[in-house]
Amino acid sequence: MDDHARKARTLPRFSATFDPATMAEIRRAAATGIYDIRGAGAKRKLPHFDDLLFLGASISRYPLEGYRERCSTEVVLGGRFAKKPITLKTPITIAGMSFGSLSANAKEALGRGATLAGTSTTTGDGGMTQEERGHSQTLVYQYLPSRYGMNPDDLRKADAIEIVIGQGAKPGGGGMLLGQKITERVAGMRCLPPGIDQRSASRHPDWTGPDDLEIKMEELREITDWEKPIYVKVGASRPYYDTALAAKSGADVVVIDGMQGGTAATQDVFIENVGIPTLAAIRPAVQALQDLGLHRKVQLIISGGIRSGADVAKALALGADAVAIGTGALIALGDNDPMWEDEYQALGTTAGAYDDWHEGRDPAGITTQDPELSARLDPVLAGRRLANYLAVMTLEAQTIARACGKSHLHNLEPEDLVALTIEAAAMAGVPLAGTTWIPGRTGF
Amino acid sequence: MPNVDLRQTALRELNQALHHLRPDTNETHWLIANPDGRHAIACGLDAAISVEIEGNVGYYCAGMNKLANVVINGNAGVGVAENMMSGLVHVRGDASQAAGATAQGGMLVVEGNAGARCGISMKGIDIVVKGSIGHMSAFMAQAGTLTVLGDAGEALGDSLYEAKLFVRGSVKSLGADCVEKPMRDEHRELLHAKLTAAGLNGEIDIGEFKRYGSARTLYHFHVDNAGAY
Numbered sequence: 145m146d147d148h149a150r151k152a153r154t155l156p157r158f159s160a161t162f163d164p165a166t167m168a169e170i171r172r173a174a175a176t177g178i179y180d181i182r183g184a185g186a187k188r189k190l191p192h193f194d195d196l197l198f199l200g201a202s203i204s205r206y207p208l209e210g211y212r213e214r215c216s217t218e219v220v221l222g223g224r225f226a227k228k229p230i231t232l233k234t235p236i237t238i239a240g241m242s243f244g245s246l247s248a249n250a251k252e253a254l255g256r257g258a259t260l261a262g263t264s265t266t267t268g269d270g271g272m273t274q275e276e277r278g279h280s281q282t283l284v285y286q287y288l289p290s291r292y293g294m295n296p297d298d299l300r301k302a303d304a305i306e307i308v309i310g311q312g313a314k315p316g317g318g319g320m321l322l323g324q325k326i327t328e329r330v331a332g333m334r335c336l337p338p339g340i341d342q343r344s345a346s347r348h349p350d351w352t353g354p355d356d357l358e359i360k361m362e363e364l365r366e367i368t369d370w371e372k373p374i375y376v377k378v379g380a381s382r383p384y385y386d387t388a389l390a391a392k393s394g395a396d397v398v399v400i401d402g403m404q405g406g407t408a409a410t411q412d413v414f415i416e417n418v419g420i421p422t423l424a425a426i427r428p429a430v431q432a433l434q435d436l437g438l439h440r441k442v443q444l445i446i447s448g449g450i451r452s453g454a455d456v457a458k459a460l461a462l463g464a465d466a467v468a469i470g471t472g473a474l475i476a477l478g479d480n481d482p483m484w485e486d487e488y489q490a491l492g493t494t495a496g497a498y499d500d501w502h503e504g505r506d507p508a509g510i511t512t513q514d515p516e517l518s519a520r521l522d523p524v525l526a527g528r529r530l531a532n533y534l535a536v537m538t539l540e541a542q543t544i545a546r547a548c549g550k551s552h553l554h555n556l557e558p559e560d561l562v563a564l565t566i567e568a569a570a571m572a573g574v575p576l577a578g579t580t581w582i583p584g585r586t587g588f
Numbered sequence: 589m590p591n592v593d594l595r596q597t598a599l600r601e602l603n604q605a606l607h608h609l610r611p612d613t614n615e616t617h618w619l620i621a622n623p624d625g626r627h628a629i630a631c632g633l634d635a636a637i638s639v640e641i642e643g644n645v646g647y648y649c650a651g652m653n654k655l656a657n658v659v660i661n662g663n664a665g666v667g668v669a670e671n672m673m674s675g676l677v678h679v680r681g682d683a684s685q686a687a688g689a690t691a692q693g694g695m696l697v698v699e700g701n702a703g704a705r706c707g708i709s710m711k712g713i714d715i716v717v718k719g720s721i722g723h724m725s726a727f728m729a730q731a732g733t734l735t736v737l738g739d740a741g742e743a744l745g746d747s748l749y750e751a752k753l754f755v756r757g758s759v760k761s762l763g764a765d766c767v768e769k770p771m772r773d774e775h776r777e778l779l780h781a782k783l784t785a786a787g788l789n790g791e792i793d794i795g796e797f798k799r800y801g802s803a804r805t806l807y808h809f810h811v812d813n814a815g816a817y
């Protein structure tokens with residue numbers, strides 16, 4: 145071979161199908177014989193809020209003055225049937241994350257941050273802790289298939305009740321909490337032997353189907369004297385029908401969680417392959433409520449990959465009444481912070497990519513039950529950071545809403561949006577930017 | 589003794605009256621007529637009172653009960669005494685599915701049969717069924733005891749944790765990770781205590797029961813267990 149020919153060799157080329165991550169997973173599966181379990185939400189690229197833009201004001205629409213004219217953010221949840229609906233200062237709520245998956249300090253920090261920001265926080269699969277109730281002005285109590293730690297006294301102490309049918313990260317899947325995190329306290333709250341790998345149920349034990357759900361809701365309302373709003377949370381898969389059935393069953397609030405939504409621990413194959421993106425779930429859910437004449441009467445909360453005030457504004461413009469955040473809140477507390485890079489490296493990962501939350505060795509002290517690691521998280525400081533983050537997101541959403549001439553975040557509407565891609569235009573039901581084309585709606 | 593006729597009084601009114609009883613109340617015995625299969629009767633009680641219901645009830649009767657003694661002189665629908673914390677619920681007739689589901693304490697006695705999923709996800713309750721129980725009973729049962737004088741249906745105790753199951757009659761089949769275990773003295777004592785609490789002192793021969801519990805092979809995820817599901 146002459147010199148020229150040697151230099152003209154092709155570069156080593158990885159397959160797009162069998163890329164390095166795929167090959168690593170095949171080797172991991174072959175070595176261990178068990179599927180990969182991890183935390184966080186879908187990591188693949190999906191059509192998302194980034195694919196939408198606001199139009200802003202122009203000759204035919206005029207804006208509100210940035211610092212002078214009011215743009216309200218308050219939201220009332222649960223007025224349909226509850227005697228005591230809840231009022232939040234910002235439509236950004238903290239999603240349910242269990243004590244067990246999170247440390248007690250992390251739960252306390254979530255409560256503190258949410259309270260400072262005037263919003264609600266939510267319990268999770270594992271029951272209510274005193275720390276959490278004590279530090280959360282408005283606390284939503286989750287009612288899950290496992291019923292771990294389910295206690296009528298806590299139900300009565302809650303400000304609202306959220307019946308969890310599923311989560312966006314795993315519609316149709318139950319919870320998992322591996323032995324490393326089942327400490328005495330966690331085990332005690334869940335009535336489980338310490339140290340076992342817990343698999344929670346994926347179906348509610350005492351009802352099946354929407355007709356039963358209605359009766360279950362009646363029971364919960366009777367127990368709490370019809371005072372508390374009842375939410376129904378579902379993972380996004382068939383949002384039109386799920387929203388319609390939840391509303392028909394008597395929900396005050398419907399929560400739809402898209403596939404980007406975080407989880408504490410689930411099979412990777414589940415996270416990446418089951419459910420639909422958040423963006424694709426909003427319009428069908430809103431449509432269901434509109435068809436029933438219940439839009440804005442039954443509130444819609446959207447979650448799954450909400451990161452910024454722009455995401456909030458887009459979700460509300462598509463018809464949601466509020467949003468919920470999980471992962472963003474954990475990052476604000478200090479999750480995956482580069483300050484712990486050395487320790488992430490020691491765990492075989494890097495800051496920003498750490499997702500082995502089920503192993504309980506979180507250097508940031510958030511997704512752990514280890515007393516030494518947990519002690520690293522100062523709940524007061526972390527709560528302050530979360531409150532700051534919530535304040536920034538609220539301000540950002542207001543900035544956008546004023547630019548669109550809206551005096552309340554809820555006045556944002558699909559008409560204010562365009563899409564950057566055909567996929568996003570079809571999913572969000574808004575025109576492709578610069579055109580009047582909404583795929584599937586306006587010819588082609 | 590308050591007498592409430594559910595054809596005259598709204599259920600919501602009855603439940604709220606029961607919830608707002610003062611701890612020193614002398615209204616400690618309630619009689620409820622014409623339940624007519626209504627759902628959620630006497631749920632969420634939190635007082636040491638007794639409530640007697642004259643007839644059949646719908647779903648979730650005495651759900652989440654604390655302290656109270658509830659007697660149902662009839663049949664009970666789905667989820668009777670679900671998530672009970674303490675107290676006693678006594679069904680004189682049959683109970684439908686998911687009787688005593690997820691309950692953490694107290695005792696549920698069913699004079700007749702109980703349907704499928706009796707004691708599903710139970711977390712500490714003691715259940716005594718004088719008749720037979722349906723399929724998938726004690727599914728994922730975590731703690732407490734389930735005592736059955738009759739037979740058990742398919743897949744008893746599937747994926748169960750530390751609940752103790754005693755069955756006098758036949759068991760159609762055992763669920764994943766549920767095995768028959770030897771009856772030692774401590775178990776005979778436990779069973780005797782539960783039967784006594786259910787008012788069956790001396791009437792039943794403890795020697796006729798078999799004990800079932802968790803083989804504990806599914807407590808940790810392992811490739812060799814994949815076939816068990």
Ligand SMILES: Cc1cc2nc3c(=O)[nH]c(=O)nc-3n(C[C@H](O)[C@H](O)[C@H](O)COP(=O)(O)O)c2cc1C
Nearest residue numbers: 239240241242268269405406408448449469470471
């Ligand atoms: C650590 C962690 C624990 C969670 N635990 C629960 C839970 O117990 N119950 C539940 O309904 N959802 C749970 N979720 C899902 C969240 O409630 C929420 O749906 C999701 O995090 C929203 O998406 P986001 O993380 O992209 O903001 C959990 C999420 C995380 C990240």
